[in-house]
Amino acid sequence: MWTKTRITQLLGIDRPILLAPLGGGPSTPALVAAVSEAGGIGTLAGGYLTPEKLRDDIAAVRAMTERPFIVNLFALQTPPMPPREVLERANRALDRYRDELGIAHAPLPERFEEDFAKQVEVVIEAKPAAFSFTFGIPRAEVLDACRRAGIPTIGTATHLDEGKALQDAGVDAVTAQGVEAGGHRGTFLGAPERGHVGTLGLVTQLVNTLTIPVIAAGGIMNGRGIAAVLALGADAAALGTAFMLAPEAGTSAPYRQALKSGGRHITALTTAFSGKEARGIVNRFLAENAGREMPAYPYQNALTRDIRAAAAKAGRAEFLSLWAGQAAALAEELPARELVARFVRETEEAVQRLSP
Ligand SMILES: Cc1cc2nc3c(=O)[nH]c(=O)nc-3n(C[C@H](O)[C@H](O)[C@H](O)COP(=O)(O)O)c2cc1C
Numbered sequence: 001m002w003t004k005t006r007i008t009q010l011l012g013i014d015r016p017i018l019l020a021p022l023g024g025g026p027s028t029p030a031l032v033a034a035v036s037e038a039g040g041i042g043t044l045a046g047g048y049l050t051p052e053k054l055r056d057d058i059a060a061v062r063a064m065t066e067r068p069f070i071v072n073l074f075a076l077q078t079p080p081m082p083p084r085e086v087l088e089r090a091n092r093a094l095d096r097y098r099d100e101l102g103i104a105h106a107p108l109p110e111r112f113e114e115d116f117a118k119q120v121e122v123v124i125e126a127k128p129a130a131f132s133f134t135f136g137i138p139r140a141e142v143l144d145a146c147r148r149a150g151i152p153t154i155g156t157a158t159h160l161d162e163g164k165a166l167q168d169a170g171v172d173a174v175t176a177q178g179v180e181a182g183g184h185r186g187t188f189l190g191a192p193e194r195g196h197v198g199t200l201g202l203v204t205q206l207v208n209t210l211t212i213p214v215i216a217a218g219g220i221m222n223g224r225g226i227a228a229v230l231a232l233g234a235d236a237a238a239l240g241t242a243f244m245l246a247p248e249a250g251t252s253a254p255y256r257q258a259l260k261s262g263g264r265h266i267t268a269l270t271t272a273f274s275g276k277e278a279r280g281i282v283n284r285f286l287a288e289n290a291g292r293e294m295p296a297y298p299y300q301n302a303l304t305r306d307i308r309a310a311a312a313k314a315g316r317a318e319f320l321s322l323w324a325g326q327a328a329a330l331a332e333e334l335p336a337r338e339l340v341a342r343f344v345r346e347t348e349e350a351v352q353r354l355s356p
Contacts, residue, residue: 002227002351006213007173007236010152011129012068014039015344017226019336020175020217020240021045021072021132022183022249024321029057031248031336033064038340041067043132043238047074051118058126068129070154073119075133075142077188079296084108090295091303097285097319101310109305113298124149130172132156134186135276137169154215156186158195163206163214165189174210175238176202178218182241182325184278184297185269192277196269200232207233221330223346227354230347239343241325245333254317258283258324265329273308273321275300281328284318 005016017040021027024045032042044061046054054071061069081087087108095105120142123131131146132154146153147170154173155166163174177186178199187195197205199218206214216229217238226237244251245259258264258281266282272289273280276297280286294300304321311319324331332339 002230002347005230005235007215010172010213011041011070013041013129015340016230016236017041017340017343018070018215018236018238019043019243020238021047021070021134022240022244023047023072024323025250025252026244028248028250029060029064031243031246031250032061032069033067034246034248034336035243035340036061036065036067036069038337039344040340041069041129043070043072044128045072046119046123047072047134048114049119050114051122054119054122055126058122058128070130070132071123071126071128072132072134073116073123074113075116075136075138075155076113076298077136078113078298081112082295082299087295087299087303090300094303094307097307098310101307101314101316101319103306103310106306109302112302120145124151127151130154132175134175134177134184136188137166137171140169143170157202157206158185158187159189159197159202160205160209162187162189162195163210167210167212171212173213173215173235174206175215175217176206176234178202178216179269180219180279180326181217182267182279182328183323184274184276187277195277199229203229203232203234219325219327221325221327223343223348224350226343226347227350230351231354241328241331242343243336243339244324245331246336246339247333248336252312252320254312254315255320255322258317258320258322259328259331260333264324264331265326267324267326267328271300273301273304274298278321278323279325281322281324283320283322285320
């Protein structure tokens with residue numbers, strides 16, 4: 001039975017279908033709860049949230065469902081802050097976009113990222129069905145604290161060595177994030193190019209090498225994709241872009257328009273918005289800044305924040321980070337519950353077709 005896997009057992013869910021974490025707005029408590037209610041499992045993306053907002057969002061999910069859900073954070077080994085003049089130069093290079101949007105030339109931000117240790121405290125206190133993370137491996141104390149609290153941990157790997165490092169660190173499962181995936185690459189070992197492995201190649205290697213369960217992510221948009229990764233040996237599929245047009249998603253209006261536009265299947269990896277490689281629909285900001293040197297994540301991310309916020313408000317998709325996977329053209333505007341029901345039906349059909 002495709003519906004019973006090590007992941008459905010670990011998380012206490014009916015179907016091995018995950019709403020992938022969608023930080024920066026799309027994964028609202030309502031979307032997370034709807035996917036969990038439908039028999040899959042939602043992931044609350046907490047990486048960009050203050051500890052207080054994270055606590056509130058977890059409470060909001062709990063008010064909507066008693067079903068299990070996952071909380072996701074960024075386990076980033078923060079690189080040293082670049083010299084002030086480098087940040088100033090990078091910030092001034094963005095002023096032409098601020099001028100077009102009619103907003104002030106922002107000074108350097110005071111803070112560049114959220115306090116991971118405080119976010120983790122909130123997660124441990126809340127005891128979600130699992131704690132998932134990307135961009136690295138949390139310190140052993142954090143993983144130990146999760147183990148003591150009975151919270152399974154799920155890391156993100158973009159190549160084989162990252163999968164091995166995560167398993168060696170004692171995590172309970174690994175998300176295999178193929179290069180097709182929308183949003184930031186989780187890559188944390190070696191050059192970014194090492195993580196440019198397709199979902200098919202990555203899942204197969206991780207399943208063959210690791211003993212812990214593998215969750216496949218990247219380019220999965222329907223039940224045929226779910227059946228495909230289960231056939232590769234994955235214990236679950238995580239879908240991100242497929243949920244971004246659901247009415248429950250917090251995807252902004254111009255972002256939704258871009259996801260419905262004729263150019264939505266033209267995506268590229270870029271460091272322009274955040275300093276860390278991420279896949280998004282190609283737009284003017286991405287094209288104009290291709291190949292340019294910029295401060296690493298989280299510094300560039302903090303510098304562009306006011307531009308992205310103003311662009312969302314003004315309906316200017318050309319300045320937004322339009323994170324989306326390579327199969328974005330297949331995203332459908334349906335309530336999350338209907339999407340999950342459809343994915344279950346399609347997976348069933350695909351499995352039947354292959355083994356009549
Ligand atoms: C808008 C957006 C935001 C994302 N935010 C996060 C995040 O906060 N944490 C994370 O681990 N992955 C994040 N990702 C990556 C997804 O969890 C997942 O790997 C990806 O969506 C899978 O590929 P797909 O979009 O083709 O389904 C994000 C992806 C998108 C599209």
